[in-house]
Amino acid sequence: MRPDGMAAPAPVQVRLPPHLVVLFPGADRQVALSAASVAELVDGLDALWPGMRERICDETPAIRRHINVFVDGRRARLSTPLAPGADVFIITAISGG
Numbered sequence: 001m002r003p004d005g006m007a008a009p010a011p012v013q014v015r016l017p018p019h020l021v022v023l024f025p026g027a028d029r030q031v032a033l034s035a036a037s038v039a040e041l042v043d044g045l046d047a048l049w050p051g052m053r054e055r056i057c058d059e060t061p062a063i064r065r066h067i068n069v070f071v072d073g074r075r076a077r078l079s080t081p082l083a084p085g086a087d088v089f090i091i092t093a094i095s096g097g
Contacts, residue, residue: 013085016030016090017091017092041088066093067091070088
């Protein structure tokens with residue numbers, strides 16, 4: 001139960017990119033979090049590894065341009081709802097020439 005008396009959302013599976021994980025000692029590439037939206041998921045990641053929110057989101061707030069979040073294979077935004085057991089991939093963009 002959450003402090004507001006509502007049931008906690010079912011966990012979702014989050015997969016993080018290696019480029020992000022190396023910045024946070026002790027971070028795992030895969031983690032299960034309870035979240036009802038991508039925004040709540042980012043809050044949960046930031047609670048586990050302070051500073052992760054700033055790596056994923058800009059100040060507007062929105063997902064940074066060089067970060068892509070996919071929920072069950074579909075591109076997501078912070079407002080995207082998460083179904084119980086959803087598969088979430090956070091991917092960093094790769095550029096080059």
